Amino acid sequence: MIEHSTIEAENAKRIKALEADYNALGEHLDRRGIRIDAIRDKVAAYGVAVPSWGVGTGGTRFARFPGAGEPRHIFDKLEDCGVIQSLTRATPTVSLHIPWDKAPAADLLAAGAKQGLRFDAMNSNTFQDQPDQKHSYKFGSLSHADRATRQQAVDHNIECIEIGQALGSKALTVWIGDGSNFPGQTDFTRQFERYLDAMKQVYAALPDDWRVFTEHKMFEPAFYSTVVQDWGTNYLIAKELGDKAMCLVDLGHHAPNVNIEMIVARLIQFGKLGGFHFNDSKYGDDDLDTGSIDPYRLFLVFNELVGAEGKAGFNPAHMLDQSHNVTDPIESLMVSAMEVQRAYAQAALVDRAALAGYQDGHDALMATATLKAGFRTDVEPILAMARLRAGGAIDPVATYRASGYRARVAAVRPKVTGSGGGIV
Numbered sequence: 001m002i003e004h005s006t007i008e009a010e011n012a013k014r015i016k017a018l019e020a021d022y023n024a025l026g027e028h029l030d031r032r033g034i035r036i037d038a039i040r041d042k043v044a045a046y047g048v049a050v051p052s053w054g055v056g057t058g059g060t061r062f063a064r065f066p067g068a069g070e071p072r073h074i075f076d077k078l079e080d081c082g083v084i085q086s087l088t089r090a091t092p093t094v095s096l097h098i099p100w101d102k103a104p105a106a107d108l109l110a111a112g113a114k115q116g117l118r119f120d121a122m123n124s125n126t127f128q129d130q131p132d133q134k135h136s137y138k139f140g141s142l143s144h145a146d147r148a149t150r151q152q153a154v155d156h157n158i159e160c161i162e163i164g165q166a167l168g169s170k171a172l173t174v175w176i177g178d179g180s181n182f183p184g185q186t187d188f189t190r191q192f193e194r195y196l197d198a199m200k201q202v203y204a205a206l207p208d209d210w211r212v213f214t215e216h217k218m219f220e221p222a223f224y225s226t227v228v229q230d231w232g233t234n235y236l237i238a239k240e241l242g243d244k245a246m247c248l249v250d251l252g253h254h255a256p257n258v259n260i261e262m263i264v265a266r267l268i269q270f271g272k273l274g275g276f277h278f279n280d281s282k283y284g285d286d287d288l289d290t291g292s293i294d295p296y297r298l299f300l301v302f303n304e305l306v307g308a309e310g311k312a313g314f315n316p317a318h319m320l321d322q323s324h325n326v327t328d329p330i331e332s333l334m335v336s337a338m339e340v341q342r343a344y345a346q347a348a349l350v351d352r353a354a355l356a357g358y359q360d361g362h363d364a365l366m367a368t369a370t371l372k373a374g375f376r377t378d379v380e381p382i383l384a385m386a387r388l389r390a391g392g393a394i395d396p397v398a399t400y401r402a403s404g405y406r407a408r409v410a411a412v413r414p415k416v417t418g419s420g421g422g423i424v
């Protein structure tokens with residue numbers, strides 16, 4: 001845990017500069033007809049979920065280099081998530097992965113409450129074989145040719161719903177590794193029929209106030225075809241299943257240069273945007289830190305989200321989904337949560353009435369300039385002020401380093417050298 005006195009001491013070093021920057025930005029925004037406090041309050045109310053697996057060091061297909069003081073189990077993970085929330089005040093929820101995070105519900109609830117954390121969407125796992133598992137997922141899970149294997153995958157997803165119900169979660173995210181590695185290996189249509197049939201069974205087990213998010217991904221671990229390949233297939237699934245089924249967009253699960261913000265707009269327009277997995281990428285599903293490669297694209301996604309605020313039924317779930325290989329995962333997740341907030345705040349600055357006017361008047365130059373005016377604004381004082389007022393740190397990374405947390409937990413948590421898993 002981070003001592004409150006550490007946060008206060010670190011904030012004391014920075015509060016004067018922050019107040020000056022905040023006031024200067026307030027004057028600037030005032031000239032643009034924007035009330036800075038309103039944006040600050042929007043940011044303060046915004047939260048993004050941390051994936052439980054994100055606090056461990058990830059890995060690549062080649063190796064995993066463990067870091068010091070990595071969490072040993074879900075309770076260590078919740079402690080790390082508590083650190084992220086206490087410093088950033090941007091991550092009030094945690095998304096669990098079953099079976100990695102399996103533990104008695106009462107213990108999870110107590111540990112979450114101690115850290116001031118609630119539980120977001122549940123994540124099932126049918127892309128690995130567990131030691132006690134009867135049927136292998138080597139050739140698929142929900143779309144497997146063998147009925148008993150499909151049933152095992154269905155039962156696992158239903159178990160995830162039941163675990164989630166006990167924790168106050170309201171959604172299940174389903175990502176499968178099913179697909180094929182060779183042309184001709186599978187029949188596209190029959191495989192997809194089997195998947196839909198299995199998902200209908202999962203859907204039937206959803207409580208009334210739950211949603212199921214299906215996550216598309218164009219490749220890996222299947223490298224020729226995947227069953228839930230793209231947003232079009234994902235949309236078909238959501239339509240086939242029903243109103244509680246929605247599409248989840250992982251920013252890394254598209255081909256390079258795909259216009260993801262337009263996909264977001266389409267899914268919003270037809271009421272099927274369920275949520276996000278935020279990360280960044282350069283070449284593929286790189287799972288890099290959110291906003292580290294292309295912050296403008298993140299902003300453009302948020303521009304669509306802010307534009308849709310208030311639309312009936314619009315309530316996407318936001319979660320980070322990254323793999324940290326060369327950084328302290330806590331630092332990466334803090335920075336990423338702040339990058340998501342930054343894109344949100346910048347998108348909230350866009351003058352939408354002016355933008356619509358330029359769009360309808362065919363003034364392409366001023367339309368794009370109006371959009372970019374939001375992105376160009378340095379909103380850091382707004383984010384920092386929102387954190388400060390909520391009891392967080394003006395500078396979360398500096399405060400975290402000053403706290404000595406990593407060294408403290410490294411002293412009691414032995415190094416984990418096994419494969420971590422967690423690229424989903």
Ligand SMILES: [Mn+2]
Binds near residue numbers: 250277321424
């Ligand atoms: Mn994902």
